[in-house]
Amino acid sequence: MEPVYHRLPVVDAGGMELHLPICDIGPGRPRMCVVAGIHGDEPSPLVLVDRLVMALRDREMHGAVRVVAAANMPALLQRSRWSSWDEEDMNRIGDGDGGPAVTRRLAAAVVAACEGCTLAVNLHNFVMRTPLLAIQPPGQDRERRTRHDAYIGALDPHVVWVFGDGPDDVRTFGSSIDAAIERRGTDVLAVEMSDLPELDEPLLARGIAGLLRLAAHLGCIDDRERPGKRNRVYVRRRLVRAPGAGIFEPIAALGGQVAEDDVVGELIPLERPGARVPVRSPERGWLIQRLGRRFVRPGDMIFTVGRSV
Ligand SMILES: [Zn+2]
Secondary structure, X not given: OOOEEEEEEEEEEOOEEEEEEEEEEOOOOEEEEEEOOOOOOOOXXXXXXXXXXXXXXXXXXXXXXXXXXXXOHHHHHHOOOOOOOOOOOHHHOOOHHHOOOXXXXXXXXXXXXXXXXXXXEEEEEOOOEOOOEXXXXXXXXXXXXXXXHHHHHHHOOOEEEEOOOOHHHHHHHHOOHHHHHHHOOOEEEEEEEOOHHHOOHHHHHHHHHHHHHHHHHOXXXXXXXXXXXXXXXXXXXXXXXXXXXXXXXXXXXXXXXEOOOOEEEXXXXXXXXXXXXXXXXXXXXXXXXXXXXXXXXXXXXXXXXEEEO
């Protein structure tokens, strides 16, 4: 099956036309829409969707899969989280609410591209080294949670990041593009992974097998994948940020357990070489995300500890 490339018109912005590029593969209406590139500084999902389309080309298909590889082209071309044209975070403006800003119009187009599908998979990456991680959002009713559990079973991520059902969590999620897509009747599965330098083949293989199992779950292809490894943990996530500027040197192993006050890494301060500052875990749990050796500024994300739920 060959992919069909087409475009949704978005806006004629003063003589410059913008489109949302779309790739459809398979017969009939799309049942699954895989979205990448909502944040312009997160290129890893593009590798995953390329592998997905390559894999689907060789398969007999019973239903279509849609891929939006570059949801936020202005931000991607600037290699920044959001576009400087309007400084809007595409992940946090729902369906754009009819607003004229380019990012809002693009968000509306992404939501429209997902409409009619059973499932949208929203792919992101962190700068921190991150295993295949699925998000369990707040506020799901029992039926929706049952479907979500089935999607997570098919994807088989290493980690499920469970949000609380508190008012802050519900409010944050309510303004997301995922919530806007769900309001139009399409389920959303949000997935995170490592940034390009640390997107290794085992992580890619786990991601692509998961997306193919999801396509099979929705009836787009026959299920030929190996069953998942099911070695996943469900966690609440606690984020630790850099206490100062310098080089972060990782010490504790990613994916391992840490106790409260364990040293996860050290900060080599910019202004005081030879006076390393230990960065400790605030609580006991799994070290689910961690920077490699990186230059950090005060407040940059350096690791997260997951407490099992
Ligand atoms: Zn993102």
